[in-house]
Amino acid sequence: MADFLKKNLNQNDGIFQLELNNSVAKKVSDFYSNNxxxxxxxxxxxxxxxxxxxxNLLAYQFKKFVGHNKKIIEIGSGTGQLxxxxxxxxxxxxxxxDATKESLKVAxxxxxxxxxxxxxxxxxxxFDDVLTDxxxxxxxxxxxxxxxxxxxxxxxxxxxSLKKNGYILVGLYNKFGRIRTLVRKIFYKTFGIKFLKIFDPTLKKLKISEEEKLAWIKDQYDHPQESLHTLDEVLIWFKKNDIDFISSIPTCDFLDSKYEDIFKKKSRGNYFYRLLSQILMIFNRLGSDGGLFIVIGKKK
Ligand SMILES: C[S@@+](CC[C@H](N)C(=O)[O-])C[C@H]1O[C@@H](n2cnc3c(N)ncnc32)[C@H](O)[C@@H]1O
Structure with missing residues (x-):
């Protein structure tokens, strides 16, 4: 048995796998199998x-910080670029x-x-909960x-599955940061892809292929399952699981918006600072491409 797994899984074509049995995971996996x-x-x-x-500033800093001889898991890796x-x-x-076999086959x-x-x-x-503690x-x-x-x-x-003193990076759609995408979605449903080709910043990038553009449109505007979250929600998840807050994008303190070292411990701000920081996402570049926010924590 592979030592990162606490259950014995079959390997098929170089991929460890388990049949999906949850209806939401199946629906999401079917969606990504097509895209x-x-x-x-x-x-x-x-x-x-x-x-x-x-x-990619975030990925670059992460990789540099990780160094050598470490064990990393990318959960929801999709086609595996990262x-x-x-x-x-x-x-x-x-x-x-990843729950989507087709994406992992591409990877x-x-x-x-x-x-x-x-x-x-x-x-x-x-939710199969197969990873070694x-x-x-x-x-x-x-x-x-x-x-x-x-x-x-x-x-x-x-x-x-995170070791003591290990780090986690979580990225989620933000309740405020995603507003611009949700407005575009309304127009897309009325006017179709033509609208997105003009108003979606990612689609306007010259360097992405037609396949990548289609995957982006489906992921952002046609997804069957998505929810929106806040910095405060993640801080509660951290607290419940003995995770020390390290930093976030946007920062919890809207007065400090420096991101040169995402692994340097930053202030958690206060409720109003965090709220303002997230509301500002509607107007700044963090809210332009889908409205993800990032939180980094360290296990105590
Ligand atoms: C938007 S994609 C993100 C891919 C990649 N992380 C990235 O940023 O490009 C979401 C991925 O999460 C995977 N996923 C969704 N629900 C999952 C679940 N319950 N278990 C494992 N993977 C899941 C999907 O199959 C999909 O590949």
Whole structure:
């Protein structure tokens, strides 16, 4: 049995897997099977993924902070770009976990073609609760929990697999930050894709392929399951699970909006500062592309 698993799972085509039995996970997985996310450009390879990752400030800082010889899990890895990025140039073990088999097949194929050896693929629902307790040094879970039947319960499951002094990064749709996307969604439902091609900032980027654009439209505007969250909700999840708050984007203190070192402990602000910080997302760049907010914590 693989030591990151507490249950014995079959391996099929290089992917550890368990049949999905929860109706929400099935619905979400069917959705992504038709539109694997975030998908690749036809000519993507190890080098282009490395370049893209290095340009992503959050992923770049995370990878630098992780260093070597660590165990990382990306929960809700989709087609696995980020897991690939985290694996390049080091001896870390990365587990790419996702409920959608089709996405992990795309990820595994890419790994085969590009000779990526240190990523393992795991096709399960978070609620299957298969991960070994206190195993990982880092958990990355961005854009995933808000697509589950109960995000707070899903958090309680994944956090068990984090070691003492390990770090977790969670990204969720923000109640305020997502307002611009929700307004675009109303217009999209009336006027169709033409509207999005003009008003969605991600679709206007020249460097993404047609497959990536379609995956983005489906993910942002046609999703069958999504919920919205706040900084305060995540702080409660952290407290319940003995997680020390480290930092967030946007910051909990709206007067301090520096993000050069996301692993440096920052102030939790107060209720009104956090509220203002999130309301400001409606007007700043954090609310332009889907309205995700990020919170980082450390297990006590
Ligand atoms: C929006 S995609 C995010 C992909 C990737 N994290 C990123 O940021 O590009 C959400 C992913 O979460 C996965 N997912 C949703 N619910 C899940 C669950 N209950 N268990 C495991 N994965 C899940 C989906 O299959 C999908 O690949």
């Amino acid at each position: 694997p996310f975030p998908n690749y450009k036809n000519d993507d390879d190890k080098i282009s993924i490395l370049e893209k990752g290095n340009k 897991s690939t990025y985290f694996s390049i140039g080091n001896n870390n073990l990365i587990v790419a976990m 595994k194929n890419f790994a085969r073609k590009n000779d990526i050896q240190n990523v393992l693929y795991l096709n399960v629902d978070i 206190e195993y990982f040094d880092f958990i990355w879970c961005n854009g995933v929990l808000h697509h589950t039947k109960n995000p707070s319960a899903a958090f309680n499951v994944i956090i068990k």
